[in-house]
Amino acid sequence: MTLKYEPVVTQSVAKQISEQIRRSITNGSLKADDKLPTEAELARQFNVSRPTIREALKRLAAKSLIRSRRGPTGGTFVRAPSMEDMSQDLISSVALMVSLGVFDLTEIAEARHELELACIRLAIKRRTGAETNRMAAEINLQKDQSLTDEEFCASDVRFHRALVDATHNPVMQFQMFTVIEALQPVENMVIFRFRQRKKIIEQHEKILHALLARDLARAEKAIDEQMVYLRESFSQAQEWRRKRDEAKRTASPT
Amino acid sequence: MTLKYEPVVTQSVAKQISEQIRRSITNGSLKADDKLPTEAELARQFNVSRPTIREALKRLAAKSLIRSRRGPTGGTFVRAPSMEDMSQDLISSVALMVSLGVFDLTEIAEARHELELACIRLAIKRRTGAETNRMAAEINLQKDQSLTDEEFCASDVRFHRALVDATHNPVMQFQMFTVIEALQPVENMVIFRFRQRKKIIEQHEKILHALLARDLARAEKAIDEQMVYLRESFSQAQEWRRKRDEAKRTASPT
DNA sequence: ATTTCAATATTTGTCAAGCAAATTAACGCA
DNA sequence: TGCGTTAATTTGCTTGACAAATATTGAAAT
Structure with missing residues (x-):
């Protein structure tokens, strides 16, 4: 042997x-x-x-x-690694795993949803005017019709980062930034084609208002709504991709 | 110039x-x-x-x-980086940040608490017998009086990992493992001196039973209780450390 | 013919010595 | 005093070579 x-x-x-x-x-x-x-x-x-x-x-x-x-x-x-460094490292690693298919898109979306709920609970208690102002500013920006899709998407990310910052908990921020940034390419894919800006802005406004009123129930409802819409958009996107692939197959059968 | x-x-x-x-x-x-x-x-x-x-x-x-x-x-x-690799990397990075004082202990504890609540919500829906059995086995092990503190602590970690696994969401697992493992050295510090095993086991049992009954309200309450006890232990530990330092100062004044 | 063992080729791991580039400090000069 | 120049120091990079690990090939023995 x-x-x-x-x-x-x-x-x-x-x-x-x-x-x-x-x-x-x-x-x-x-x-x-x-x-x-x-x-x-x-x-x-x-x-x-x-x-x-x-x-x-x-x-x-x-x-x-x-x-x-x-x-x-x-x-x-x-060099004392700053949170920024590590965040960037982690984000690129997770992005790689996403591109390799280690994580499912729906799994990421689900995790993001649950984690955002965790954030909002702290944010309701801790938010200051600084963060709500940032969020309001982003919503305002998003209403600008001349924004490109990329710019709109970037603003969306900033809005959610402000929400996370409102927790005033660095660990939470560290964890969430990864999920937000790793999900962004995926969101981009969907947002450009299937998502309506108006609806997204409405949801952002609901979140902001709940946060301003420190109304947890309303905030949770708003986050849930967001998830429902994201899921819808995903399935639309998948449907679209399925049809496109089918069309390609009939055009050039193997 | x-x-x-x-x-x-x-x-x-x-x-x-x-x-x-x-x-x-x-x-x-x-x-x-x-x-x-x-x-x-x-x-x-x-x-x-x-x-x-x-x-x-x-x-x-x-x-x-x-x-x-x-x-x-x-x-x-x-080499397609496995989740294990990245988990290990991330854990050691976060551990370094903790040792450098980038994160506060109470911040970590708070984040862990909120994230565990997020986990339990998914776990209530998705848990299978496999995970609850693992948790039951760990509780059983923890009741063994002859266990060293280190072994007890390791079992505690395994219990919480099983809880996270019950979410059946890899992203969630990836995120939580870091928090659990990064917090462990801190917990060790506290557990050896101030925490009563009996109380911890009771809390574990409450969580498990809520999970078995798929009773979200009870589960959330159990997780909250855990947090309260952890906070108590922390302040006890800090008090103890304060006194020790003071004693040291009076013994050898600068 | 099959098995076993040794030689060989290939590729990463390490060493040695030195030149290049960046940057600061010291020095000379006005 | 102030300013440019030179020298010194340290990382960045090159060339060339040898060592160690490992698979393949071929020869010898059964």
Whole structure:
């Protein structure tokens, strides 16, 4: 019997080094804005060559854990990852998963709906004029007929981000931004073809008014309505795509 | 007047290349398990040296977008990132942010509470025997007096993961696992000292029974109770820490 | 003819030394 | 004092080579 291929347990030296530095950051021995030794020095300390050190550092750079600058005052510095960085990272990752079909569109929509309900509950309690003003401004913008579809869609995203901000909970914001941004390409697909701006604006207004009145029941109802309409648009879009594919098949049968 | 330092807009060649390959994966020109050209070939195509190509590839490897193997049938392959990979990545990132104090503990707890409410709503509708059985098994385990604190805590996490699984929504699972796992170290801190297992088990049982009866109102109440108790434990822990620090200060004044 | 083992080819992993580019600090000069 | 120039330092990148892992091929032995 021949032995099957067993995945090698020994990781590359570069990976081990990057993990070690990563741990130093995680456990606090390396703090934000600390300067790492120069690459040459690291190479000496770890007893490896400089390219190997560089591979290790690039892994960390990919995760926004360090940043490098050239010059005498340059070097490699620990970078406290901001929420923005991580948000962007997460968004692009989730977007990739969506494009790979790991997540179903209806699943994303459902999750977004439930999470938005969670947000609105906090937002009702915590919202300030700053956020409701932003939302009102976006609604106003959306009423402008000369807006392109892209601009309208961007405004829609900003409206929902303002809603999330109204929770005044960074964890909530971090989680929701991903869902909102990851869903946007999908929404774009649908919005351009099947959704009526008037209806969307009406729903936005209902949400805003409920928020202004701090009326949870009305807000929840408005969010629910949104979901119903999104679902309708989805099935319309799917129907349309089905017909288009069928037409294509009859035109050129395999 | 001397010009301020302006961040260089030109990105490193390695970064550009990694971005280009990344785009190829995102837009579908490179699919999962596709083999990239050899490093030597890539170096020729991009007209750079092999170490530079390697730096670019390591950036992608850090994000679990590719994997490499040596040998004649080896090479670099596109890797469809699994939900597990991304979950792990996200968890460690959030854990880092927590340790850096980007998120407040009470904020995390609040978010977890609201998100768990969102989960329970779906779980009430979708749960199957598989999940409720897992939850029952964990409760049973938790009643074992000989369990260490660590084991009890791990079981607690598994209980809540089962709850999340009951939503049968991968997006929800992806989001929640992060919150659950990121909160765990914090919970550990508290659970070992101030939380009574009996009370936690009672709460778990309430949740399970509500889920079995598909009774949303009761489930929401159980989740709320959980939150109240967690908050109590937090303030107890903070009080304890305050006193300890004070004692330390009087013992050795600066 | 089949099995076993060793040589070989291929590809990633690592090393070595050095030049290029960016950036600051020190220095010389007006 | 103030301003341009040079030197020093550090990352970015190149070239060339060897090491290690792994599959294939071919030869020898049963």
